[in-house]
Amino acid sequence: MILKLALLLHIISAIFWVGGMLFLVLVVAPYLKTISDPKAKSQIYQVVGKQYRFWGWVAIITLLITGPVMLHYLYAMPFSALFDPAFHGTGFGKAVIGKITLVTIIVISALVHDFWIGPKARNSPRHSQIARIFGRANLLVALLIVLFAVFIRAGGI
Numbered sequence: 001m002i003l004k005l006a007l008l009l010h011i012i013s014a015i016f017w018v019g020g021m022l023f024l025v026l027v028v029a030p031y032l033k034t035i036s037d038p039k040a041k042s043q044i045y046q047v048v049g050k051q052y053r054f055w056g057w058v059a060i061i062t063l064l065i066t067g068p069v070m071l072h073y074l075y076a077m078p079f080s081a082l083f084d085p086a087f088h089g090t091g092f093g094k095a096v097i098g099k100i101t102l103v104t105i106i107v108i109s110a111l112v113h114d115f116w117i118g119p120k121a122r123n124s125p126r127h128s129q130i131a132r133i134f135g136r137a138n139l140l141v142a143l144l145i146v147l148f149a150v151f152i153r154a155g156g157i
Contacts, residue, residue: 016055090156113131117130
């Protein structure tokens with residue numbers, strides 16, 4: 001029962017997080033290009049971004065909790081395996097370590113984007129450009145994480 005609940009929450013959270021990033025990049029950003037007033041554009045993006053940020057972090061926290069639960073229950077993998085060189089040599093181990101590495105990168109990047117660069121972007125075109133770059137880079141990393149999740153489920157790289 002725990003595994004099924006963790007899997008359900010993990011998939012829903014991943015769909016929401018990655019889908020939300022795709023929506024922001026593919027729908028909201030192009031729409032904002034049609035608005036000529038920079039202040040209105042910034043205000044819309046700030047409102048949408050703040051609303052998404054809350055639920056995005058709910059999804060991230062859920063993913064960070066359910067991921068290890070699934071590794072334990074689905075693959076009977078002890079935490080100590082992450083530090084075993086023999087595990088790193090397997091295709092499955094490479095996929096798990098790759099995903100964990102990408103998750104670490106994206107969590108740090110999302111923290112920087114959401115709580116340092118994003119707030120500065122309100123009043124700075126330079127920070128606004130940096131925030132866009134971070135957002136798009138995070139989307140690419142998130143898509144790589146999905147790819148590594150597929151590798152894990154398929155037994156490895």
